Amino acid sequence: MIFKKFIPAVILVFLGxxxxxxxxxxxxxxxxxxxxxxxxxxxxxxxxxxxxMYKIYRKDSLEGEFVQVGKSSxxxxxxxxxxxxxxxxxxxxxxVYRIVALDEEENEIREIGVSEQFSPSHSYFNSTKKNxxxxxxxxxxxxxxxxxxxKKDKNLFxxxxxxxxxxxxxxxxxxxxxxxVLYVPGLSTMDDIATVASINILxxxxxxxxEYETKILVPNRDPxxxxxxxxxVKEAYLEAGRPDAFQEDQVFFVSQNQFAFVxxxxxxxxxxxxxxxxxxxMFWAESLLLAETGNATGAVQIAGTDSVTQLPFFVTSCDxxxxxxxxxxxxxxxxRDPVLVGTIKAQDxxxxxxxxxxxxxxxLAILNFNFFRSExxxxxxxxxxxx
Amino acid sequence: xxLSTSIWVWIAAFLTLTIYSFLYKDNPLYRFAEHVFVGAxxxxxxxxxxxxxxxxxxxxxxxxxxxxxxxxxLIYVAIPTLLGxxxxxxxxxxxxxxxxxxxxxxMGYYCGISISPSIETNIFTxxxxxILTGFNPxxxxxxxxxxxxxGVVSTLFYFFFSLKHEGIVGKTSRLGxxxxxxxxxxxxxxxVMARVSxxxxxxxxxxxxWLGILK
Numbered sequence: 001m002i003f004k005k006f007i008p009a010v011i012l013v014f015l016g017x018x019x020x021x022x023x024x025x026x027x028x029x030x031x032x033x034x035x036x037x038x039x040x041x042x043x044x045x046x047x048x049x050x051x052x053m054y055k056i057y058r059k060d061s062l063e064g065e066f067v068q069v070g071k072s073s074x075x076x077x078x079x080x081x082x083x084x085x086x087x088x089x090x091x092x093x094x095x096v097y098r099i100v101a102l103d104e105e106e107n108e109i110r111e112i113g114v115s116e117q118f119s120p121s122h123s124y125f126n127s128t129k130k131n132x133x134x135x136x137x138x139x140x141x142x143x144x145x146x147x148x149x150x151k152k153d154k155n156l157f158x159x160x161x162x163x164x165x166x167x168x169x170x171x172x173x174x175x176x177x178x179x180x181v182l183y184v185p186g187l188s189t190m191d192d193i194a195t196v197a198s199i200n201i202l203x204x205x206x207x208x209x210x211e212y213e214t215k216i217l218v219p220n221r222d223p224x225x226x227x228x229x230x231x232x233v234k235e236a237y238l239e240a241g242r243p244d245a246f247q248e249d250q251v252f253f254v255s256q257n258q259f260a261f262v263x264x265x266x267x268x269x270x271x272x273x274x275x276x277x278x279x280x281x282m283f284w285a286e287s288l289l290l291a292e293t294g295n296a297t298g299a300v301q302i303a304g305t306d307s308v309t310q311l312p313f314f315v316t317s318c319d320x321x322x323x324x325x326x327x328x329x330x331x332x333x334x335x336r337d338p339v340l341v342g343t344i345k346a347q348d349x350x351x352x353x354x355x356x357x358x359x360x361x362x363x364l365a366i367l368n369f370n371f372f373r374s375e376x377x378x379x380x381x382x383x384x385x386x387x
Numbered sequence: 388x389x390l391s392t393s394i395w396v397w398i399a400a401f402l403t404l405t406i407y408s409f410l411y412k413d414n415p416l417y418r419f420a421e422h423v424f425v426g427a428x429x430x431x432x433x434x435x436x437x438x439x440x441x442x443x444x445x446x447x448x449x450x451x452x453x454x455x456x457x458x459x460x461l462i463y464v465a466i467p468t469l470l471g472x473x474x475x476x477x478x479x480x481x482x483x484x485x486x487x488x489x490x491x492x493x494m495g496y497y498c499g500i501s502i503s504p505s506i507e508t509n510i511f512t513x514x515x516x517x518i519l520t521g522f523n524p525x526x527x528x529x530x531x532x533x534x535x536x537x538g539v540v541s542t543l544f545y546f547f548f549s550l551k552h553e554g555i556v557g558k559t560s561r562l563g564x565x566x567x568x569x570x571x572x573x574x575x576x577x578x579v580m581a582r583v584s585x586x587x588x589x590x591x592x593x594x595x596x597w598l599g600i601l602k
Contacts, residue, residue, distance in 0.1 A: 191497040257428030270413035312575035362519035
């Protein structure tokens with residue numbers, strides 16, 4: 001996105017500075033990137049009659065041959081951004097470009113020119129992300145502040161979250177019925193925040209299950225998530241003082257294929273008949289398949305995801321649903337760990353500031369406030385939010 | 388009606404019907420299809436990982452680095468490979484703690500790498516799309532933008548965890564949850580339509596490719 005956003009600016013600067021050398025073809029590095037892109041531009045031929053497009057060739061070494069890396073489909077487009085993964089560019093490579101004009105039938109009719117040797121370079125810092133740096137500093141400052149506050153005051157308030165209040169009851173029900181608790185930590189990988197949140201919830205849930213001397217089943221789709229959930233559940237049993245009750249096969253890998261995973265979990269639901277099903281994490285098309293099967297078995301179901309498209313299915317087929325950020329807040333709510341409670345408080349402050357900004361700036365816009373309407377102020381606000 | 392003569396179409400049709408038999412209840416045929424599906428997908432994944440990750444990213448670079456006596460290159464590939472291999476210590480109870488190293492590394496890496504995109508997509512882009520930059524009472528789009536702003540503000544109130552949902556906060560968050568539910572309703576309808584098209588695709592396979600009833 002950043003690449004797309006800044007290319008036009010660079011192109012404009014670049015085109016404005018033509019010609020940069022004796023050659024008709026100029027090459028310039030794309031700033032703020034990893035050295036994987038170059039901008040090639042050239043002067044259009046004086047007489048463009050009969051020309052329809054350009055072919056761009058690149059040679060990656062002095063001894064090598066020119067290979068076509070792209071096409072510029074309009075005669076007036078006298079620039080090309082070379083960033084095709086099929087023809088990768090790396091920082092430090094020495095490349096030469098050759099531009100050829102084509103006729104309507106794509107026959108090469110005239111060589112526009114050959115560039116001088118050029119080497120792409122990478123940047124250590126991406127100056128287009130200054131706004132992100134400011135936001136990150138603010139987020140971390142709020143986080144550290146509230147973390148310290150939460151350590152001092154152990155009773156910081158967090159509002160009731162209905163789905164989590166029902167968790168005790170749901171685990172208790174499984175114990176009374178002598179059945180297991182099924183915990184699906186979503187189908188995504190560890191780079192998904194919902195998965196991280198789900199794993200944070202799994203700890204307190206598994207501890208509760210261990211304390212109640214009930215069995216928990218945790219099927220996994222991703223091998224790395226599997227190793228982590230395995231460790232988390234094992235640790236929870238240890239914390240609950242029941243390491244002996246932990247069975248290695250309670251947490252297991254099923255398949256990386258989405259619907260094979262669903263088929264297996266649905267089969268487990270029908271055969272094991274867990275009394276409580278917990279679907280917490282990232283889900284896709286399988287959400288309704290899982291939740292409907294769980295519903296058919298008569299299990300108490302608590303779901304939570306930040307996937308907007310899947311939440312409606314959970315809302316309709318589960319007893320309780322944690323919507324979006326409630327999933328992130330759940331681990332703090334369950335554990336009352338000062339570190340996690342502090343993060344919730346910090347997030348609330350960040351939301352409050354964003355809310356004030358949204359309302360204030362919008363009200364000023366509605367009132368047609370002159371300062372707000374000034375071009376420089378608008379430009380500042382828009383550049384901060386990335387427009 | 389022209390039945391398919393391809394054995395693979397018959398196998399696919401048989402597996403489709405066995406999976407659909409779950410709609411009646413769990414049965415041996417479904418269990419058979421379930422186990423075939425899981426087994427085949429795991430086998431396929433192993434082959435993919437071996438041929439598309441282990442060989443090109445570990446095997447070949449290690450071999451090339453060794454043949455070319457490129458020791459920095461060898462270390463560059465060997466360190467992450469060894470870290471990855473630490474996962475296998477899960478199978479040795481006494482040394483299983485070693486598996487936590489790559490886990491910690493992965494957790495840290497993924498948490499860190501998602502900070503910047505999360506801020507950009509979940510905050511900047513959303514704020515940019517919501518903020519009013521002008522208001523024209525005669526323009527319908529301005530009223531929609533205002534409605535969007537009210538929806539976002541009231542929904543944000545619902546997601547305040549530090550405030551009790553009472554009084555004005557309670558009323559605003561209740562309005563917010565109405566907005567959320569309306570959005571869910573729209574999303575539900577849209578997704579159900581997509582699911583129905585998947586079902587149609589499978590029925591077309593059975594009636595056209597297998598039974599040859601549909602032309």
